[in-house]
Every structure is written in C-alpha cells, then in structure tokens.
Amino acid sequence: MSTPSAGTPLVGQMMDMPLLVSSILQHAARHFGGTEIVSRRVEDNTLHRYTWLDCERRSKQLAQALARLGVERGQRVGTLAWNTFRHIEAYYGVSGSGAVVHMINPRLFCEQVNFIINDAEDRVVMFDVTFAGLVDTLAPQCPQVRHWIAMTDRSTMPEMKTPVLCYEDLLGFEDAPYEWPELDERSACGLCYTSGTTGHPKGALYTHRSNVLHAMASAMPDGLGLSALNVIMPVVPMFHVNAWGIPYSGALVGAKLVLPGRALDGASLYELMETEKVTFAAGVPTVWLALLNHVEQAGARFSTLERTLVGGSALPPAMQTMFQDKYGVQAIHAWGMTEMSPLGTVCKLSATLAARTLEEQQHSLRKQGHALFGVDMKIVDDKGESLPWDGVAFGDLHVRGLWVIDRYFNHDESPLKDGWFPTGDVATIDADGYMQITDRSKDVVKSGGEWISSIDVENIAIAHPDVAEAACIAARHAKWAERPLLVIVRKPGGKVTRDEILRFYEGKVAKWWIPDEVVFVEEIPHTATGKVLKLKLRDRFADYLVEHAAAAQ
Ligand code: ADP
Secondary structure, three states: OOOOOOOOOOOOOOOOOOOOHHHHHHHHHHHOOOOEEEEEOOOOOOEEEEEHHHHHHHHHHHHHHHHHOOOOOOOEEEEEOOEOHHHHHHHHHHHHOOOEEEEOOOOOOHHHHHHHHHHHOEEEEEEOHHHHHHHHHHHHHOOOOOEEEEOOOHHHOOOOOOOOEEHHHHHHOOOOOOOOOOOOOOOEEEEEEOOOOOOOOOEEEEEHHHHHHHHHHHHOOOOOOOOOOOEEEEOOOOOOHHHHHHHHHHHHHOOEEEEOEOOOOHHHHHHHHHHOOOOEEEEOHHHHHHHHHHHHHHOOOOOOOOEEEEOOOOOOHHHHHHHHHHHOOEEEEEEEOHHHOOEEEEOOOOHHHHOOOHHHHHHHHOOOEEEOOOEEEEEEOOOOOEOOOOOOOOEEEEEEEOOOOOOOOOOOOOOOEOOEEEEEEEEEEOOOOOEEEEEEOOOOEEEOOEEEOHHHHHHHHHOOOOEEEEEEEEEEEOOOEEEEEEEEEEOOOOOOOHHHHHHHOOOOOOHHHOOOEEEEOOOOOEOOOOOEOHHHHHHHHOOHHHHHHHHHO
C-alpha cells in the first residue's frame, strides 16, 4: 500500500479581515448606535450621556485631530484619565488611527509616572483637569511630549504653567468624513505598565489582534458573560490593565456603559448604580469593601445589580458570601495580570461542579477559576517540572496564550521560560481545572521550609465581624526563619482583641498556620491599583516578632 502524500496545503476561501479594535467600535455604532454611555464628568461630577454612535463620530474626530498634531502610526499617546467618555474616545481614536494609546496610572509616584512617560516616549499626553498640577510637575521633565491636551472644554480649562491644548477645541475643528485605516492586526494598539512593586515599571504592549481576541473570549458566557441587555459599570480604572478589557468587550456586545469618573467612594458608586440601573460591575476588593460598607450603613439594597466581577487581588470568601446572601448579587472571582491583557481565569460553574453539593460548589467558586479559551496554564516545581492537578500540589503558575506577553516594551531579553510566561504567582489546580492562587511568590510565608498561604490567613481574619481589612506578612523568626504576622484594621466600633482573633483561627486551619502575633493599625497601605502594599508593611513589621521576643526576655 502506498502512503498518502502530504499534498499541497489547500488555502481556505474565507474573507481575510484583520482583527482591529476600530472594528469593535464600528460594530457598536452601526448595530447598537442608540445604546448609551453615561459618564460622571470629572469637571463637576454631573452626568454626561451620549451613544455609541456619538462615541464613534467623536473618536474619529480625535483621530483626525491627532493626525493634524503630527502624531504618526506607532507613536504613543498617553492618557492620565479617569473612566469617562473622553477616555473611551482616546482608546478608540488613538488606536483606531494606528497610534498607540498608553494608559498611565496617575496614582503611581510622580517619579514613576515621569519614568513611564519617558520610557514610552509619549508624543502627546491627554489628561483630565484633576491632573493639571501633576502635569505642571511632569512637563519640564518630559521634553519629548510635544503636546499636552486637557480633556475638557474651553469653559473649564485649568490655569497652568504648562502650555496646553483644549480637547473640545481640537475636536471642534474636525468634522470631515474619516475612514478607520486598515492596519496590520499585529501592530501595537495599547500600552500599560505594571505597577513596579520592585524595580522600574515595565510596559506590556498589546496588539490589535490580542485585544480583539481578549474581548471576544472574555465576553463569552463563562467569561464575563456579557450581552446587549447588560448595563456595565467598570469601576476598575481604565488605567488599570484596560479596565479588564471592558471598553472593548462592552462595545463588542453593544451594552450600555456607566463610567464613574473619579467618584469612587461607596456612596457615589451606589447612587450611580441605582440611577443608571447597573446590572454588572467590575472592580478590586478594596472598592467593593467601601461600597458594601456604605450600603450596610445606609440600610440600602441593590435594586438592579446582578453580578460583580472581582479580581486584582483575592476575593475574600466573606465578601463573596455577603454579596450573595445579603444582597443577592453574584460575586464572580477572576484572575489576571497586566501581562495577560489581563484575563486568565474566571470562576463559574462547570457541568461537573453543577452536579455536586452546594457546599462543594461554593468551595470551588472561591477559587480564581477556570482558564478561558485562549489561555493555557500549568504549575511547576523549582526545576520547572509540571505538578499534578490535584488541588493540593502548589507551584509556580506559568501561562501562555493569545493575549499573553512575549516581551516587555524596550526590553530585549525574553521573560519566557520554555515558551511559557512565569506569572510570579503560586497556585494549585484541581482535577476539574479550577486554579487557586495561594500567594504571590514574594508574599508566601516560609515557615521552617513549609509554605503558608498569606491569602488563606487573611481570608479567615476578614470573616471576623469586627475586622475591616487584614494583611498577613512574613515576619523574621529566630527558629522558623519566617512566621505569619497579621496586621488588622478594625471596623469602626470594632473591639476585637489579639487573643480573640487568634482563637478565631482554631479549627479553621492547621495549628502552625495560625499567626504568631496580631498588630492593630489605623490604616493598611495600598498600591496604585488598590492592592495591599505588603512591601511597606514588611519594612515596618518584618522584625516585629524578633524584637518582641527580645523584649519579653
Ligand atoms: P501589578 O503587579 O501591577 O499589581 P497587576 O495588576 O497586573 O499588576 O496584578 C497582577 C497580580 O495581581 C497577579 O499576578 C496576582 O498576584 C494578583 N491577582 C490578580 N487577581 C487576583 C485574584 N483574583 N486573586 C489573587 N491574586 C490576584
């Protein structure tokens, strides 16, 4: 018998259209043109409303204005901005024209913002008026920025030392028809920097292709589960990893967007959710903590909110239960990172899980979740060997996929190991494919060679009714090298003592996981993206146990 020959590959005969973010906006404008985008204005906190159709028209005007200012394809245009309609226009107007939108996190230290703007070589920076002071400080140190644009109209232009252009004036000059250019889908679309907890921040340069694929996959039912019927509020800032892709995925499904501007306190968020009938919201646990405190104190209810997506740091089970049991809101746990555009996993029920008891389901739904199509993951030991998916073995979490970083901006060396990106997180994966982060590798408490998950220790403390916030750090220990130290902020009026907290752990974890000491503080420091700043806590408390042991002798 003759073996069949390999033959000539047969080229498929379907249209070959590039995956471009401009096509997402075009779709929203053409097919959901009347659907609204509502924003809380940064200038005066009043509401602005318009539609996806208006949004496309103005994004095109922005593209034209930038071309008139000499911005070329591939050049970076920075934004220092909150979540509003103008920031959405920047996302689409800049990238759609072939330039690269660079979302700068204004909460970083001024030196870091300065470093980022210079590293990215931003040619233009657009900013909300609240950042006028920051821009005056930055401008003399950023000589390659040719234009600073205040994202407002003539009547609310800030008084500044720096010469700045007015966003609405620039758009007002442009009304000629504009066609989005047909770009290469692999060309750069957006740039985000990690918050650089150690060393300088590093840039992740997304492509049009990666952003479109991420939007499509994340909108799916077992991803964010988005639809045209949703009213979506991204509370996560648009400078924090593309607001988890919602400016793209929300447009892709033609949903209404509600953008909270800079008013991120519990009362303002709640009011906007109620008046605009928000059904789905996304944010980090610290923001939800403020919202829940407000709702609890006001004795209020959510009348339309159905689901919240929680990520950026671990969703405490106590918060998940509170959302679900007290308010009937599903809190969905998700995990990702800047280098992953950001979504890696979302935690939803699979058919296997749905067949189990309620308790088993709840246990699994606390984990960070299942990989979306487009992302693969594995856990490895110190030698890089894959570990079993048994929900017990934990190791370094490595990922690869369609929207995972290949190389950092302006860095030649590859961060990959055998084609996989090491996330810096430590995780388990169970037989059903549910991944659980046990820690960031640098936050793990290594007690006498055994590892203690700081997240697990924190989750128990947060379940105590008197505890508002908790952080577990590794403190130096004479015998065990490191032991867990718990730092706690009590709720207003909370009186819980050290001994009561320690007793609260009994029966919930192995004895040797129970923290050695508890320190009560007024406030826990946070990073620019709302995570507990453990580095700062370690600076302050790393020697706490050693010092107290010495004092006791
Ligand atoms: P940064 O390093 O700038 O804080 P990211 O916002 O990209 O950057 O954060 C990514 C990291 O945040 C992850 O590697 C992980 O440590 C943490 N993280 C994100 N989501 C979760 C989650 N659901 N549970 C625990 N940790 C999370």
